[in-house]
Amino acid sequence: MNIELFDFNLPDELIAQTPLLDREASRLMVLDKDTGEIRHEASFRNVISYLKAGDCLVLNDTRVLPARLYGTKIDTGAKVEVLLLKQLEGDNWETLVKPAKRMKEGTVITFGDGRLKAKCIGTSEYGGRIVEFSYEGIFYEVLETLGEMPLPPYIREQLDDQDRYQTVYARERGSAAAPTAGLHFTEKLLEDIKAKGVHIAFITLHVGLGTFRPVSTDTIEEHEMHAEFYQMTEGTAKQLNEVKANGGRIITVGTTSTRTLETIASMHNGKFVEQSGWTNIFIYPGYEFKGIDGMITNFHLPKSTLIMLISALAGRENVLKAYREAVNQKYRFFSFGDAMLIIEGSNRQ
Template identity: 80%
Template sequence: MKVDLFDFNLPEELIAQTPLKDREASRLMVLNKATGELKHETSFRSILSYVKEGDCLVLNDTRVLPARLFGIKEETGAKVEVLLLKQLEGDRWETLVKPAKRITEGTVVSFGNGKLKATCVGVSEFGGRIFEFSYDGIFLEVLEELGQMPLPPYIQEQLEDKDRYQTVFAREAGSAAAPTAGLHFTDALLEDLKKKGVHIAFITLHVGLGTFRPVNADTIEEHDMHAEFYQMTEGTARLLNEVHQNGGRIITVGTTSTRTLETIASNNDGMFVESSGWTSIFIYPGYEFKGIDAMITNFHLPKSTLIMLISALAGRENVLQAYEEAVKENYRFFSFGDAMLII
């Protein structure tokens, strides 16, 4: 299947550069995946009208690391930017580096006047660098002091409040990017959903390199997804199985939650079980969903793996027609943008 089939015209000014002050103030487009019918809601809080008692929302509770570090090569003093992507073992991390060509095995990069040092110990499968870090104290505390939020490259504005790139339910540190569909939720909205009888469940998927990698192949089948770590507890698995058995709908919040649930359901004949591991599942049209019924997501970039995933759920033509409408109506796109409910 040609990657160009998922292209569309996106004016650059529609890529949201800053978050709204009120998380719930984003607009909501509702897409009926069976008919292609669209509805427009002026506030994300309208989600309360589309969920019912017995449904279950599944949220990704990963927490974004301040994973962008700026340092210097000890040997030359040259500036180096390092983005942490994935913890391999102990203090070894897979990273993206600028400029990468000058970082070879044995290169030492220093951050914060030596508070944190990184020695290159190898090259990753995708051309990144593997670093072994050394420091005094607790790594996450050092990172909080020295690191910056790893905003996507299409966001040019500085983020005034770094908590706005975290969901209100973020707790498991480990992501290189936020599960952005979850940014629309407030504590108050989650409470109102619970009062309505909607179940709230949490999974963890640490977002990694796949979020930053464009699809450079001509066909979808040639693209390889980067593996990301996921985890589901026994309690969440039991709840999701009960929801389906009782006729409720499982509604994932974001592509990360969707990929986690589909990984687990695909491995267990449509059932959910306590599990953890690495997933490189790539969902695109032709895929048969085994675990989810509906999905909340943001508006994605042309030819991205994310728009391919939602096209698998709602149909490519339905999605592209919805996106044409979104552009016409000036919806805000991507991480800090508006939301879509596919139901």
């Protein structure tokens, strides 16, 4: 399947550069995944009108690390940027370094007047650097004082409030990027959703920068996804199985939650089990969903793996039609943008 099938015209000015002060104030498009019917809601809060008692929302509770560090080489004083990608073992991390040529094996970089140091001990499969950190105290506490949020490359504005790039339910540290569909929720909205009789379940998938990696192959079948760590607890698995058995709908919040549930359901004939591991599942049209019934997501970039995923759920033509309307209606795109609910039937409950 040619990548050009997932292209559309997106003016640069529609890529949201800053988050709204009120998380719920984003607009919401509702797309019927079967008919392609579209409805517009002025506020994301109105998502509650499309949920019904017995449904289950699945949220990714990963927490973004302040994973971008700026330091200097001890031997030359040259400036170096280090981006944490994945913890390997102990204090060893896979990272991306700019400029990479300055980070040869044995090189030591210091951050924050020596409070944190990184020694290059090797290279990764994709050209990154493996570093070993040294510090006093607790690594994550040191990182919180020295690091910056690793915003996507499409966002050029500085983020004044770093918590605005975290969901209100973020708790499991480990992501290099936020599960941005969840940024629309407030604690009050989640409480109101639960009061309606909708279940809330949590999974964890630590988002890697492969999320932003463009598809560089001519056909999507040739593209390989980077693996990301996921985890589902026994309690969540039991909760989801009960919702399905009782006829409720499972609605994921974001592509990360979707990929986690589909990874597990695909391995267990549509059932959910306690499980953790690494997934590189790539969902595109032709895929048959086994775990979910609907999804809340943001508006994605042209020719991205994310728009391919939602095209698998709602049909490529339906999705591209909805995206053309989103552009015409000047919806805000990407991480800090507006939201879409993809579900069977687009009537309020």
